[in-house]
Amino acid sequence: MMFTLSSEQTDFAAVLHDFLRAGKTDLASLGVDEVTDPVDLVVVFEEVGHHAVAGPLIESLAVVPALMGGVAAGAAAGATHSVAFPPLVPHAVEADRYFLIDGDTLHEATPTAELESVDPSRRLVDLSPGPIVATDVPAARAFDLGVLTCSAQLLGLGRAMLELTTTHAKTRAQFGKPIGQFQAVKHHLANVLIGLELARPLVFGAAVTMNSRDVSAAKVATSDAAWQAARIALQVHGAIGYTAEHELGRFLLQTRALRTAWGSPSMHRARVLEAL
Amino acid sequence: MDLSLDASTLTFQAEVRSWLATHVRPLSSMDTAAGFEEHRSWERQLASERLSVVSWPAAFGGRDASLLQWLVFEEEYHASGAPGRVSQNGIFLLAPTLFAHGTDEQRARILPSMARADVVWAQAWSEPEAGSDLASLRSTAVRCDGGWLLRGQKTWSSRAAFADRAFGLFRTGPGERHRGLTYLLFDLRAPGVTVRPIAQLDGEPGFAEVFLDDVFVPDHDVVGEVGDGWRVAMSTAGNERGLTLRSPGRFTAAASRLVELYRKNPDPALRDRVVDAWIGAQAYRLHTFGALAAPLSGPAASVTKVFWSELDVAIHETALDLLGEVAPGWRDGWLFSLSGPIYAGTNEIQRNVIAERLLGLPR
Numbered sequence: 001m002m003f004t005l006s007s008e009q010t011d012f013a014a015v016l017h018d019f020l021r022a023g024k025t026d027l028a029s030l031g032v033d034e035v036t037d038p039v040d041l042v043v044v045f046e047e048v049g050h051h052a053v054a055g056p057l058i059e060s061l062a063v064v065p066a067l068m069g070g071v072a073a074g075a076a077a078g079a080t081h082s083v084a085f086p087p088l089v090p091h092a093v094e095a096d097r098y099f100l101i102d103g104d105t106l107h108e109a110t111p112t113a114e115l116e117s118v119d120p121s122r123r124l125v126d127l128s129p130g131p132i133v134a135t136d137v138p139a140a141r142a143f144d145l146g147v148l149t150c151s152a153q154l155l156g157l158g159r160a161m162l163e164l165t166t167t168h169a170k171t172r173a174q175f176g177k178p179i180g181q182f183q184a185v186k187h188h189l190a191n192v193l194i195g196l197e198l199a200r201p202l203v204f205g206a207a208v209t210m211n212s213r214d215v216s217a218a219k220v221a222t223s224d225a226a227w228q229a230a231r232i233a234l235q236v237h238g239a240i241g242y243t244a245e246h247e248l249g250r251f252l253l254q255t256r257a258l259r260t261a262w263g264s265p266s267m268h269r270a271r272v273l274e275a276l
Numbered sequence: 277m278d279l280s281l282d283a284s285t286l287t288f289q290a291e292v293r294s295w296l297a298t299h300v301r302p303l304s305s306m307d308t309a310a311g312f313e314e315h316r317s318w319e320r321q322l323a324s325e326r327l328s329v330v331s332w333p334a335a336f337g338g339r340d341a342s343l344l345q346w347l348v349f350e351e352e353y354h355a356s357g358a359p360g361r362v363s364q365n366g367i368f369l370l371a372p373t374l375f376a377h378g379t380d381e382q383r384a385r386i387l388p389s390m391a392r393a394d395v396v397w398a399q400a401w402s403e404p405e406a407g408s409d410l411a412s413l414r415s416t417a418v419r420c421d422g423g424w425l426l427r428g429q430k431t432w433s434s435r436a437a438f439a440d441r442a443f444g445l446f447r448t449g450p451g452e453r454h455r456g457l458t459y460l461l462f463d464l465r466a467p468g469v470t471v472r473p474i475a476q477l478d479g480e481p482g483f484a485e486v487f488l489d490d491v492f493v494p495d496h497d498v499v500g501e502v503g504d505g506w507r508v509a510m511s512t513a514g515n516e517r518g519l520t521l522r523s524p525g526r527f528t529a530a531a532s533r534l535v536e537l538y539r540k541n542p543d544p545a546l547r548d549r550v551v552d553a554w555i556g557a558q559a560y561r562l563h564t565f566g567a568l569a570a571p572l573s574g575p576a577a578s579v580t581k582v583f584w585s586e587l588d589v590a591i592h593e594t595a596l597d598l599l600g601e602v603a604p605g606w607r608d609g610w611l612f613s614l615s616g617p618i619y620a621g622t623n624e625i626q627r628n629v630i631a632e633r634l635l636g637l638p639r
Binding site: 039162169200209214 | 535555560565626631634637639
């Protein structure tokens with residue numbers, strides 16, 4: 001039993017954090033496209049969420065490589081991939097190349113229509129199946145990797161919103177004192193911290209076991225914890241958080257979209273119960 | 277990362293499971309005179325197998341078990357439906373304090389009798405005017421020849437109705453609030469002690485008021501330095517909030533029972549709550565495994581205290597909503613769960629601690 005990250009893993013998270021904070025986006029330059037271990041993927045995607053990076057990263061870095069067995073993973077450097085798993089993942093996020101899963105068969109796919117996500121930074125497309133790329137692909141594991149990395153991203157989004165809101169509560173003054181001195185605000189933020197802190201081990205636990213029950217439990221907990229973080233963040237920021245000028249909106253909208261991406265909380269609760 | 281159990285832990289787990297399977301039997305409420313003695317016998321039976329305090333050194337009746345093995349013990353204990361621990365105040369609150377702040381003489385004298393339940397301990401923190409604001413306590417200990425004389429009143433003292441001895445904080449001065457307090461042990465049957473049992477929601481006296489009128493405490497029953505009681509006691513409070521008093525085993529066992537109950541009484545409207553209870557227990561379990569490598573700080577223990585106490589209420593409320601008002605096997609646990617958000621520092625106080633000490637919000 002050793003249920004903590006290694007120093008290499010925490011160092012890697014810190015490097016990713018600095019990289020993304022500096023506004024850089026070419027994750028392949030850090031070797032992120034070669035990461036396949038689920039725990040390492042969680043480390044990566046927590047930082048992806050922490051910086052609200054948009055685009056088909058779950059698909060390009062975790063799901064498609066698992067489906068293709070790494071063969072085509074690094075095919076065209078910098079090219080993004082996306083994939084739909086109807087009915088659970090009915091649409092794909094806009095990318096350079098598309099796939100569609102039908103049972104255990106992987107198809108090439110072409111976009112037929114653009115769809116509007118609740119998060120405008122997520123550009124979605126409907127797909128129409130094309131030629132078969134491979135049969136007997138590990139679709140179930142690839143789906144679970146999508147759910148797992150989505151959970152990690154939600155965890156990072158939640159953390160980012162807690163940090164933003166804590167900073168705001170320390171600096172914004174009303175009635176002659178920082179609003180973070182009011183107990184109503186303190187308790188809101190304490191609840192956000194508790195939710196995230198207890199969701200986090202579920203994500204890493206699921207990365208270790210990679211069974212569907214644990215992956216679904218992680219998705220349920222991170223969806224709730226991150227969305228709670230978003231609502232409290234908006235409430236504590238007040239009107240400024242409701243503006244398109246403030247960065248909070250980016251995090252909030254992405255959280256709302258990812259909450260139901262890769263299976264809704266209700267679908268994942270059903271999957272947990274079925275496995276018990 | 278690795279969640280597997282090593283060979284010696286698996287062997288230990290198998291031993292505990294098989295012993296419990298043949299020995300666990302239902303007992304009457306520990307908060308009755310007869311039930312208290314039944315629980316004392318049960319503790320002695322555990323002790324005879326060195327299972328009452330597995331993580332303690334062998335010299336005091338334990339097995340030098342690792343923290344992981346202790347967690348495994350707890351999971352097995354609760355999963356087997358074994359009785360509540362009448363000695364828990366001593367084992368989980370006083371003993372860690374003695375390990376950290378006691379003398380060799382105190383450990384040798386107090387711990388073995390605690391492990392065998394020859395002496396059952398009650399806690400004596402709160403006073404009528406000092407609950408959440410514990411530092412405002414007013415009971416005093418006045419210096420006398422060879423020791424101290426206690427005067428004042430303690431209340432909500434868990435187990436005090438039937439226990440043998442108690443530990444608590446007393447004002448020895450000088451100084452106000454956190455300063456000038458001393459951690460003392462006293463005999464609940466000593467001259468000058470009056471115990472008035474208080475019936476709890478279940479009708480049984482699970483706690484009591486304790487009136488102290490010049491109760492003598494010898495010098496060797498001062499824990500830590502005179503005047504340093506707040507710091508000494510807070511190490512115990514951390515244990516109460518943290519994993520030692522309420523290990524995940526209690527909640528994983530209750531959540532599993534809830535899932536079974538749902539299978540027999542499936543009500544789709546309650547599905548989400550059942551699943552969330554199971555997920556919550558699993559979250560606390562994994563969180564605890566994560567804390568094995570780096571024990572939780574005081575404020576981090578506030579996070580888990582809020583979480584497990586609210587999880588416990590949620591599990592039991594869901595069971596009652598599934599069952600209706602006839603809820604055999606759940607009523608006692610439900611009533612007990614309702615006290616969780618209050619004892620060991622109310623959840624409101626814990627949230628203040630989290631906001632101020634973990635998030636750095638201004639006081």
